[in-house]
Amino acid sequence: MDSAFLTGQLLIAMPGIGDSRFERSVILICAHDDRHAMGVAVNRPVEGLTVPDLLERLEIESAGPVAPDFVLFGGPVEVERGFVVHTDDYRAEHSLGVDGGLALTTTREVLEVMGAPGRQPRKTLLALGYAGWGAGQLEREIREHVWLTVEADEALVFDDDHDTKWARALAKLGVDPTFLNAEAGGRA
Numbered sequence: 001m002d003s004a005f006l007t008g009q010l011l012i013a014m015p016g017i018g019d020s021r022f023e024r025s026v027i028l029i030c031a032h033d034d035r036h037a038m039g040v041a042v043n044r045p046v047e048g049l050t051v052p053d054l055l056e057r058l059e060i061e062s063a064g065p066v067a068p069d070f071v072l073f074g075g076p077v078e079v080e081r082g083f084v085v086h087t088d089d090y091r092a093e094h095s096l097g098v099d100g101g102l103a104l105t106t107t108r109e110v111l112e113v114m115g116a117p118g119r120q121p122r123k124t125l126l127a128l129g130y131a132g133w134g135a136g137q138l139e140r141e142i143r144e145h146v147w148l149t150v151e152a153d154e155a156l157v158f159d160d161d162h163d164t165k166w167a168r169a170l171a172k173l174g175v176d177p178t179f180l181n182a183e184a185g186g187r188a
Helices: 051-057 108-114 137-143 154-158 162-172
Strands: 009-013 026-032 036-041 045-050 070-073 077-087 096-098 102-105 124-134 147-151
Touching (some): 009 162, 026 102, 026 162, 045 051, 051 108, 077 108, 124 154, 137 147, 147 162, 154 162
Parallel strands (some): 070 124
Antiparallel strands (some): 026 036, 036 124, 045 070, 077 124, 096 102
C-alpha cells in the first residue's frame, strides 16, 4: 500500500472540529486512495440499539448467543446501511481488506454469520453509516489540523469502552487531551 494513503489508520478528531457529528470521533479508515476516503467511526454508540436488537429487527436468526454490543454510528453517509468491521479470520466474497488484520463487509451474510458459533469472526463491530471524503478532502482536513492519525490496533478498535476510546487513541500518540486547544481543530 502507498504510504501516502491512510487505509488501516485511525483518525482522531481534534477539539473544535466544528461538526457535532464528528466531535471526539475515532474513525477507522477502511479505504483511501487519490479519488476518495471512507471510514467507520468506532466509538459512537447508537443509544438503545444493540446488535441483537438490530438482528431481530432484520429477522436474522441466530444459532447462538450474540454479544449485546451497541450498534455504532459509523458516520453521516448512508445511515440506513450496515457496515461490519471485523477481524480478517472471516472473509466473504465482497469483504474489503483493511490493513492490520481487519476487514469490512456490508453483506447480509456477515450479519447471519455473527450469530453462528464457529463461523463468526473473532471480533466484530456493527455500524450504521460511514464517513466519506472526496479527492483531496481528507488530506486538506489533516493539513488544517482537523484530524490526527495513529496506527489502528485491534484492542482499541473493538474495545467497548467507547467513552474513553478518543482519549486512549490520543494517548497512543503521547497526547494528553486536557492540553489540547479547541482552536487547533477549527477550520480557518
